[in-house]
Amino acid sequence: MFSAVLLPSVKLVSALAVCVAVSMGLEPNGSAQASRTQTEPPTSPKRRTVARPGAAxxxxxxxxxxxxxxxxxxxxxxxxxxxxxxxxxxxxxxxxxxxxxxxxxxxxxxxxxxxxxxxxxxxxxxxxxxxxxxxxxxxxxxxxxxxxxxxxxxxxxxxxxxxxxxxxxxxxxxxxxxxxxxxxxxxxxxx
Structure with a gap:
C-alpha cells in the first residue's frame, strides 16, 4: 500500500522537473532547445586561480x-x-x-x-x-x-x-x- 501512495508522487515530481526544464529552455533530455541561435558563444566555465606554493x-x-x-x-x-x-x-x-x-x-x-x-x-x-x-x-x-x-x-x-x-x-x-x-x-x- 505504501508503494501505491509513493508511485503517484514520484510521477508528479518527474512531471514538474520536465516542466521546469522546458520553461528554462531545456528539452526533457537536458540538451539546449533547437531555437537557440548558432551565433551565441558557448558559455565557458569560470576559471579558478590557484596560488602556487612559494608564490608571492x-x-x-x-x-x-x-x-x-x-x-x-x-x-x-x-x-x-x-x-x-x-x-x-x-x-x-x-x-x-x-x-x-x-x-x-x-x-x-x-x-x-x-x-x-x-x-x-x-x-x-x-x-x-x-x-x-x-x-x-x-x-x-x-x-x-x-x-x-x-x-x-x-x-x-x-x-x-x-x-x-x-x-x-x-x-x-x-x-x-x-x-x-x-x-x-x-x-x-x-x-
Missing part, C-alpha cells in the same frame, strides 16, 4: 600606525632635499581654506628620480605626497626597511604592499619586483 601574495595590507605615520623614519625636509641636490619642479599657489586671505604654496621637488610634493605655509612645510623609485638615498633605505617590516608582518613576500594607520588617513603603497620594492607611494594625511 598579490596584495598584503597592514594596519600599523608607526609604519604608516612615519614610513621614512625621520621625514626628509625641503631644506635637506635641496641641500642634497633636489631641484624644484613646480610651485603652485593655493588658497588656505582655514586662514582667510592666506595663500600657501604646493612645492614639487625631484631628487635622484624621486618626487616629493610639499604643502608650504608660512609656519611649516608638510609632506603631501612622495613617489619613490630610487631607494639608494638614506630616506629610500629607511622606506625600504619599513616596507620589509610590513612584508614580514604579512608572513612572506608580497607583490604589492599597502600600509595604513588605524584611522586610514596615512597611506603607503608599494609594488615589488623580484622581492624588492620598485616603486612606493607615500601619502600622509593633510587637512
Amino acid at each position: 601574495k598579490t596584495t598584503c595590507v597592514t594596519t600599523n600606525d608607526t609604519l604608516a605615520g612615519q614610513p621614512f623614519g625621520t621625514e626628509p625636509t625641503v631644506g635637506q632635499l635641496l641641500q642634497a641636490g633636489a631641484r624644484v619642479i613646480s610651485r603652485k599657489s593655493f588658497a588656505n581654506v582655514h586662514e582667510k586671505g592666506q595663500t600657501d604654496t604646493i612645492l614639487t621637488l625631484q631628487h635622484q628620480g624621486n618626487q616629493f610634493e610639499f604643502y608650504c605655509m608660512p609656519e611649516q612645510r608638510l609632506l603631501r605626497r612622495a613617489v619613490i623609485i630610487n631607494f639608494t638615498p638614506a630616506y629610500g633605505q629607511r622606506l625600504r626597511q619599513t616596507l620589509d617590516a610590513s612584508t614580514r608582518q604579512n608572513g612572506g613576500s608580497c607583490a604589492k604592499v599597502q600600509i595604513r594607520d588605524t584611522e586610514r588617513t596615512n597611506n603607503v603603497s608599494a609594488t615589488f619586483s623580484a622581492g624588492k620594492p620598485s616603486v612606493a607611494h607615500v601619502e600622509p594625511y593633510l587637512d
Whole structure:
C-alpha cells in the first residue's frame, strides 16, 4: 500500500522537473532547445586561480600606525632635499581654506628620480605626497626597511604592499619586483 501512495508522487515530481526544464529552455533530455541561435558563444566555465606554493601574495595590507605615520623614519625636509641636490619642479599657489586671505604654496621637488610634493605655509612645510623609485638615498633605505617590516608582518613576500594607520588617513603603497620594492607611494594625511 505504501508503494501505491509513493508511485503517484514520484510521477508528479518527474512531471514538474520536465516542466521546469522546458520553461528554462531545456528539452526533457537536458540538451539546449533547437531555437537557440548558432551565433551565441558557448558559455565557458569560470576559471579558478590557484596560488602556487612559494608564490608571492598579490596584495598584503597592514594596519600599523608607526609604519604608516612615519614610513621614512625621520621625514626628509625641503631644506635637506635641496641641500642634497633636489631641484624644484613646480610651485603652485593655493588658497588656505582655514586662514582667510592666506595663500600657501604646493612645492614639487625631484631628487635622484624621486618626487616629493610639499604643502608650504608660512609656519611649516608638510609632506603631501612622495613617489619613490630610487631607494639608494638614506630616506629610500629607511622606506625600504619599513616596507620589509610590513612584508614580514604579512608572513612572506608580497607583490604589492599597502600600509595604513588605524584611522586610514596615512597611506603607503608599494609594488615589488623580484622581492624588492620598485616603486612606493607615500601619502600622509593633510587637512
